[in-house]
Amino acid sequence: MPFATRLIAALALSLTLATGVPAQEETPTETQPALGQAVEDGGTGPLRVATRTAPPFAFVGPDGEWTGIAIELFRAVADELDRSFTLEEVPLDDMIDGTAAGTYDAAIAALSITPGREERVDFSFPFYSTGLGIAVHPDPAGGWLRVVRNIFTWQFLAVLAGLSTVLVAAGGAVWAFERRGNNEEFHPDALHGIGDGFWWAAVTMTTVGYGDKAPRTLGGRIVGLIWMFTAMLIVASFTAAIAASLTVGQLSQGISGIADLEDASVGVVSAATGADEMAARGIRARGFDTIEDGYDALAAGRIDAFLHDMPLLRWIALQEYQGEIQVLPDPIGRQDYGIALPEGDELREPINRALLAYIRSPEWQALVTRYLGGT
Incomplete structure (x- = not known):
């Protein structure tokens, strides 16, 4: 063997002994991972x-x-x-x-x-791309139940309480003038007399005017005149409030899109995109835990519409609420899953x-x- 060849071989052997690393084989051993496979077990x-x-x-x-x-x-x-x-x-x-x-x-x-x-x-x-859907009650006969529900609300009861207070005040004022000079129609006792005044104020406001009670004194008649004009304004406002309640009560029959939800009672799934959509539009919505909870409220007439992802609304309506729930055909916005x-x-x-x-x-x-x- 020539001297140069022996020298190269000796140097290669020395390098191997010094590093402890064998020369790379042309083919991988069984312990080497396949191409593209993670070395760590956590990735598999x-x-x-x-x-x-x-x-x-x-x-x-x-x-x-x-x-x-x-x-x-x-x-x-x-x-x-x-x-x-x-x-x-x-x-x-x-x-x-x-x-x-x-x-x-x-x-x-x-x-x-x-x-x-x-x-x-x-x-x-x-x-998958879809949009939000609106579910409504398909039965128009249910609207009258919603009329009653919208009339007898806390807001309506508050109006009644305020009106009763005004009637008591007007009745008390006329009794204060009539209690001495008109004992036959306005009892001198405070409790009974203010009750007589309340009755007079009520029949005067509604223009029924039974004629069983009427002020006789000058002060009582001045109070009566003021009350007549005041009552006209009160009756007009009260009538408008009832008309508004009737209109809201019929909204369930007229909801055809997102614009109709502003004055309706709307339900959404809490923390879902429907709730975000209502908040962004400034529409107050009642939150429910599940679609089924919202559908139950809609079927019972406690809300007028329910907003959620359209395919989910359609699926549950078809599976569990046939004939009770109607999902409007037009989607709102875009939802990407x-x-x-x-x-x-x-x-x-x-x-x-x-x-x-x-x-x-x-x-x-x-x-x-x-x-x-x-x-």
């Missing part, structure tokens, strides 16, 4: 996914297993990524809070992408690629049609 374990009941996107089926459009979508995405996952049912706020804190690897349901939520978590590309992920999560890009591939496949169209028909 089951994903912890938060969800909540939101049919037809996420709900527990008759077999006790979670199903729905969003659940089956995520199952297909996870299968494409070769990842298993477990589902945990939590409230809506906890879905966002837990994902933002890293407690959950993802959150999936009918989860709308909003600016406020985007500040706390990252979202996948939208997989996505998968929530912790900020900066490395799974976002592979999830997006798998999601986009799936929602362009015939399987996705068949899935949506199975749950929502042709809508």
Whole structure:
């Protein structure tokens, strides 16, 4: 062997002995990870996914297993990524809070992408676009029940209490003048006399005028004259208040869009996008825990309309409230559903690629049609 060759071999042997690292083999050993596989076991374990009941996107089926459009979508995405996952049912706020804190690897349901939520978590590309819907009572006969409900409210009772106070004041004033010179019609005793004055003020205000009581003294007649003109204004205002109550009571028959909700009694799911929409428009809304709670109030006539995501309203109305609830056909605004992920999560890009591939496949169209028909 030539001297130069022996020298090179000796140097290579010395370098190997000094570093303790063998030369790289041309083919990987069994202990080396395959291309694209994470070295850490934490990247291959089951994903912890938060969800909540939101049919037809996420709900527990008759077999006790979670199903729905969003659940089956995520199952297909996870299968494409070769990842298993477990589902945990939590409230809506906890879905966002837990994902933002890293407690959950993802959150999936009918989860709308909003600016406020985007500040706390990252979202996948939208997989379904819809809008808010308005549910109303379809039975026009129920309007008269709402008339009674709107008349006999605390505001109406407050008006009655104020009117009664004015009647007592007018009756007391006329009794003060009549108690000595007109004892036959206005009793000298304070309790009975003010009661006589109250009756006189009431029949005078309503222009019934039975004639059983009338002021005889100069002071009493001056009070009576002032009261007649004052009563005209009171009756006009009272009539207008009743007319307004009747109009509001009939609104359930005339709600055809978002503009009709300003003077109606509206229900929403608390902390959902419907509540945000009503707050943004300055419309007061009553919060409910679930769609079913809101639907029960709507069917009973306690509210005039219920606002929530349209596909969820339609699904529950069809499944549980046929003939009792009507969902208006035109959506309000736009709601995009996505998968929530912790900020900066490395799974976002592979999830997006798998999601986009799936929602362009015939399987996705068949899935949506199975749950929502042709809508």
